[in-house]
Amino acid sequence: MSHSSFRPATAVLLAAGLGTRMKSSRPKALQHLAGGPMLAHLLKSAAEVFDRLVVVIGPDMADVAEVAAPYPVVVQHDRLGTAHAALQAEQWFGDGDVAVLYADNPLISAQTLAALLEERRKPGVGLALLAMRPADPARYGRVVANAGNVERIVEWSDATAEERAIDLCNAGVLCADAADFRRWLHAVRNHNAKGEFYLTDVVDLAVADHAQVRAVEAAEDELRGVNSRSELAQAEAALQKRLRQNAMDNGVTLVAPETVFLASDTQLAADVLVEPNVVFGPGVTVHEGAVIRAFSHLEGCEVHAGAVIGPYARLRPETSVGENARIGNFVELKSATLAEGVKVNHLSYIGNAQVGAHTNIGAGTIVCNYDGVFKHNTSIGKNTFVGSNSVLVAPVEIGDNALIAAGSTITDTVPADALALGRARQTTKPERGKLFKDALKAKKENG
Template structure:
């Protein structure tokens, strides 16, 4: 039995990901452009893997990055880009004997529910092919799906549509599903009699209709099915993804003062009772625990913030930063590869890199750890309940003991023992300005 409930036949998903993204005006393959920090192809794979028995990804030549992302699934290369039908034919040896569904890497937001509906619709009595369609507010250049008595009769491209047909906003989303035996036959009947001399998968619909086969248009939302072929369409999709991520977070108990100004990543983990103020950006690989406040204009990536901590405003947490319970990271503070202990405070104008800070230690304004000597990175270790005065420079590698105090304006180049007052600055000298 297939993964999808009530589907008896083996189900194979073929994802066409050979597009170079010419209209994206980018050297990056279209499938690798990110939404909320995750490549488009990965979105589709995450859902397809849960529904289909087998996944095949068709890529172009020299797309090693796409192939790596598609692993461990079967990958085939379309050496000559001769259209979408030609791309689908490259995967033909892996269609199996059940049903095959053709999907597109630039339609990354198709949900698991819709994928399951496709397979279940194809199993209905009398349905020979399922075509995904969407009601578009603005159809733009999408082909119009023309139906009669509940069955698809043809797809009309915008350039060829009559005024009456243009008023029909049911548009072709390109996704097809059929039994393998029939689909193989239709695929080989497609011709390339067009200006680009390419083989278009959409022509399989016309071939099937000519045979008298029944094609069902399965509807889903435009948000799910819209293609992404340009940077402006990528931005629209990003907006859709962000709305979903924010809603999911708020449904799970996160407070967002102005959600439309908060940007999350696909893998962001926010526990309940987190409060996020306006204009916060959270990059990949971030976990924020319960009771944390993230104040305005803060940027987090690759970090963990533990229960009850306060971040910002205007704070930056970079990869490998771990903020302890009830710790404070204030305005214009940047932490990289730094562990901040429970209840520690770094409230103003500070950079800490490759640093460990003990519990309840206070770092004064303007403190800097000099962790890079031009060749290697070095570590600074600051003990518990220490006090680092304002404008201190700690030249790594260096260790400050528990309960030690560093005088403001010091440059510390040697270790400081526990419970010690350290000065690392020139002695002040006052001279009379009028003295000769």
């Protein structure tokens, strides 16, 4: 598109709502879906379509402004309705087109937003809106249309029986030319029971101006509003279904898809296999051919090609697992970098550590990385064998090809190729075990 034909588009995201119906002290925009706040999901989709984004927040919402960054925010100091909220961003409208979105409609896809903008830009179309046909229209406002042109939106409480039978429902999102939108927003009146300025009144004003109003339909799972905990759960289920399908479409095997939970930024490469009951928190990347076995939990980590994780493993932030490594049951890693071919197969904790290639960490090994105030580092070389039930007290360094005897407590540097034993000498007293047990049994029998 040449510069002369470029027409900018601005998205205004309304995020001033409180969490009243959520029974929450956290604003609605910050309620979490798939590991991130609702507002972040909508920002991501909108940023793919619109040239400018601006977020309308309420007073004392610095936490919402932080999520909105780097996009500008404006404050709606008095909550006087959705049209009033949109008008607070008037200075950001500029030229071109403006769409008004809601932070509590977080699942609208970039494809749907692009379709909305495309419809608005068709010859003769003055206003475009999003609509859906929900399984249960319930108390949604009905979209009354004739030959494809929207005539009005009727709120359920004001609708006749015939109008309530209409299954096309308003999703609340509008898109219009910036100049028209400014004019219509300023013309909205608050002559209603709540004394608020409603964005939906813009539709009536557009029709009164003889502007052509068109509806763009999208799936209910995209357009559903999230105003309560139950609706939040429904949105989570819809988003998880979408994320799982995307993963499988990209070549990932989910053995039991309905039991796997993904974050919105989870990156799973082709030929990754995920067994049942796995949870991915934010910031996870899994490379080609890796296997994530059942009941594992991963967040903020990277798993390289061919590695096997779990079952029942926990990978915490700042962890990297090398190619073809093996992390087994009840192993926890935190701020740990494991090189190619490392094995940590059973019941171990490795934190603030670097482990060299092809090293084996025996069952029950613990890295003591925290002294109550500071975290300390542990470095383990390549081709090293750490025996079962070892305790590595950081800071400590273990060289290449070293051998740590089982049951050792290691507090000093272990040079390359060395054998380290850090345990008390065993003392054996013949017959004393039997005598001790017999004495205990006699004591019990005699009360």
